[in-house]
Amino acid sequence: MKNHLSSKEYLSLREKKASLITIDVREQWEHEEDPVGTLHISVYELPKNLDKISQYKNHDIVVCCKTGKRGLIAMKLLKANGFTSVKNLEGGITALKDIYEFNSI
Template identity: 35%
Template sequence: MEATAAELKQREQEGKNDYVLLDVREDYERAEFNIGGIHVPLGQLSMSMDKLTPYREQEIIIYCRSGKRSAMAQELLRQSGFKRVRNLEGGMLAYQE
C-alpha cells in the first residue's frame, strides 16, 4: 500500500508523528530539499539495515524523487522482515506540487 503526498501532508499538519520517514535519495538531492527523516541512500540500504532495526515494528514511509527508488527500498525492507513499509507515491515531485 502506498502513501500519498496529500495523506502525508495531512498527518504532518495534524501533528501525527506515529510513523518513520526514510529518505533513500542521494546526499545532493537531500541538500536541495527534504522533509526530514532518516537518510540512507538506496545504494547503502542493504548495508545499513541495523540502523533501521529499531523501527522494524513501526510504520515506515519511504521517499525519493519520484517513487521508483523508494519502491525498490520498500521491497528490500519487506524482504528483511519489515512489515509496515509504504512508498510515498510520486515522491518529492508529488510532495512539492
C-alpha cells in the first residue's frame, strides 16, 4: 500500500471523504501561520497524545507538515501504534500551496 499522497490526490480524497482526518504535525506557530488540518498535534507532542486521537485508529488519516519529513515520522509512529490507514502528504504544505498558487494563475 502506498504511504504517501500527492497534493492532488489529497485534495481529491478530501473532497470525496468527509470523514478524512488531517493531522497537522508542525509546530504551533507554523500551524497558526497557515492553518491546515482537522487536528493539530506537533510531531514532538504526538507520542504523549496518542490516547487523545485513539478514536481515529480505523479512520483514513493524512499527516502533514511543511515539507513531508515530520509527516513521515508521524506516519510511522501512528502505524506502529495501531492506526490502520495513515498516509503522509508528500511535499507537505509547501507542495499543497504550490498547487493553489498554480491554479490561481
